Amino acid sequence: MAPPLAQWSNPLAMDSDLNDPHSMGTTIIGVTYEGGVVLGADSRTSTGIYVANRASDKITQLTDNVYVCRSGSAADSQIVSDYVRYFLHQHTIQLGQPATVKVAANLLRLFSYQNKNMLQTGLIVGGWDKYEGGQIYSIPLGGTILRQPFTIGGSGSSYLYGFFDQAWKEGMSKDEAEKLVVKAVSLAIARDGASGGVVRTVIINGDGVTRNFYSGDALPLWHEELEPRNSLLDILSAASSPEPMSINFKQALKSSITRICYLFDKP
Known part of the structure; x- marks a missing residue:
């Protein structure tokens, strides 16, 4: 086996990373608050050791009131989201009313579970409906589904579990929840080499959907960045x-x- 540093001395070995699948080794977050949910994600997409896209949008709309945060293989998560969006559209036409958050999450769970040997993607579904209000569902690799008051995913999540245990609280306001999400993503960006770029948030409640954008120079600095x-x-x-x-x-x-x-x- 060649030594680990051999690839750095061989430009051809580094170029081979350009053929690797696009991976969103990322940080995605979903948080419930009093009246709705807040989703957040960074924007870095990598191909091997290269940053393929520094401003990708990892929060995808499924219906008017349901969004999904994507991590893992970019191609896998995009195609699954496209399929589910199509079936949810058909479901809405048949019922004559918007699909619930639970239906959207279970459709994603079904696709992930039935194709678990071929897909490499972790998802967080968040939305609001008139039956159960704001809801967050986590769908990790393999197709398990968990409803949680908050959830984190991606490579940057390993740096955030202790932070959320201390910072999250029940009954937060909308502003408190969004500030928590932005702070958490910026903290993961500072620690995780596969997370970076900008921070995008989506706020979903009974009044509709609000999307916000935070550029890199507007994020708080941490640790060695100071x-x-x-x-x-x-x-x-x-x-x-x-x-x-x-x-x-x-x-x-x-x-x-x-x-x-x-x-x-x-x-």
Whole structure:
């Protein structure tokens, strides 16, 4: 077996990634609130190690009141969504009224389960109907269906379970729910290399549907994305100023030098 770094020294090996399937190693979120649901997703689509699309829309409309967040193989999730949208349209014509969220979710579950050996896709269905209000359904790989007050999916979800355990609460307002979704997706973008780009949200309630867009420069920064503060470079640059050295500056400089000596084991 070739060493892992061999592909980086061979341009032809890297080009082979361009033939890989488009994958939405992604972050998708669905949250219920008092009166409706909020869906959110990032926008990065990758092909191997390449970013194939940095602004893809991963929240797809199924009916006027039901949307689905897609993760996994882009082709698989798109074709499943197209089939389900077609059958829901026929269902609406036959009944003379919009399909419920539960019907849409179970149709997606049926397609996913019956083709589980061929599909690589995880879905989150969210919507509102007059019978049960706002609903969120999770359909992971294999075709299981779970109704939950909130759910997360995609590669970025592994960084968010603890965050949601602490941050989610029952009976949130619409604004609180959307802020939670945007904050969570931006946190996953900061940690997960397969998530990135912009954040899109869809708010669904009895008044209709609202779609919002948050560009990358409007998202909160986390961890290593933040500007460094009180670093050694800041201290040394302050030392070159003509102002006299303050006591706090002396203490900070002494502390920084002590840490450097400790790291290099030179007292």
